[in-house]
Amino acid sequence: MVLVGLILLAALMIPIVSIVIDSPIGRALARRLEGPEQLPPSLVELAKKVELLESEVDDLHQAVQNLQEENAFFQRLLEENQPRPSLPPPGKP
Numbered sequence: 001m002v003l004v005g006l007i008l009l010a011a012l013m014i015p016i017v018s019i020v021i022d023s024p025i026g027r028a029l030a031r032r033l034e035g036p037e038q039l040p041p042s043l044v045e046l047a048k049k050v051e052l053l054e055s056e057v058d059d060l061h062q063a064v065q066n067l068q069e070e071n072a073f074f075q076r077l078l079e080e081n082q083p084r085p086s087l088p089p090p091g092k093p
Helices: 002-022 024-034 041-079
Strands: none
Touching: 002 024
16 A cells, blocks of 8 residues: 555656746746856956946036036026126227
8 A cells, every 4th residue: 555655646746846847936946056147258348348338428428418507507698688898989099
């Protein structure tokens, strides 16, 4: 009777194990057992270049914003309706 129980247990464990291995949890465990994923050196260099370009774009964006603010300030100065001092009429020598 014990032998029949062991055979039945083994027969039931095969589909259960296959379901667990094929599940997302089983795949995650398999990836974890494989170890950390190694990136090729060219991809690492490309990532560094992208980071550098992103920082340059941020710097340029800040510079453009500063120029826009300065331009708006100068436009306001030019549009003000302040009387401008005029030169005195030319005198007779």
